[in-house]
Amino acid sequence: xxxxxxxxxxxxxxxxxxxxxxxxxxxxxxxxxxxxxxxxxxxxxxxxxxxxxxxxxxxxxxxxxxxxxxxxxxxxxxxxxxxxxxxxxxxxxxxxxxxxxxxxxxxxxxxxxxxxxxxxxxxxxxxxxxxxxxxxxxxxxxxxxx
Numbered sequence: 418x419x420x421x422x423x424x425x426x427x428x429x430x431x432x433x434x435x436x437x438x439x440x441x442x443x444x445x446x447x448x449x450x451x452x453x454x455x456x457x458x459x460x461x462x463x464x465x466x467x468x469x470x471x472x473x474x475x476x477x478x479x480x481x482x483x484x485x486x487x488x489x490x491x492x493x494x495x496x497x498x499x500x501x502x503x504x505x506x507x508x509x510x511x512x513x514x515x516x517x518x519x520x521x522x523x524x525x526x527x528x529x530x531x532x533x534x535x536x537x538x539x540x541x542x543x544x545x546x547x548x549x550x551x552x553x554x555x556x557x558x559x560x561x562x563x
Contacts, residue, residue, distance in 0.1 A: 441560050442483050442528035450531045454484045454517035463511035469503030475540055476500050477553035478508035481532040488517040488526075496532060499552040508535040530560050 445453055466472070478498040482490040493512045498505040512533070519526050534553045539546045 442530040445529040445531045453523040457516045462514045471500045471502030475538045475549045478535045479553045480508050480512040486526040
């Protein structure tokens, strides 16, 4: 009887864990992400090829992702890249390496879906930098857009 009980408890725990992982994450706009998770800046690494299309051009890439309970990212997807080219691969690589720490208000380590704009080769002039970054702005993304 105790084996049957242990099996039932084990099964229930596995079922609960599976159910939690299938629950859609909370959608959090980029400007609100810091209310849930704070990026550990030392975690960002990216695979950057030696050459590629538009690699030296000023540009940006909007990348969506899920911050998991352990602070890692998953479901990384490039939503927009300007100009078209290989900067998308660099941005996806950077987003995949990011690690986050929960804020005090996120003690439950809620999974969140969000997005960030990655800048590349921005010009020195502030107005020109803003113009480049605005080209990657996206309206609110939803979990279904992923």
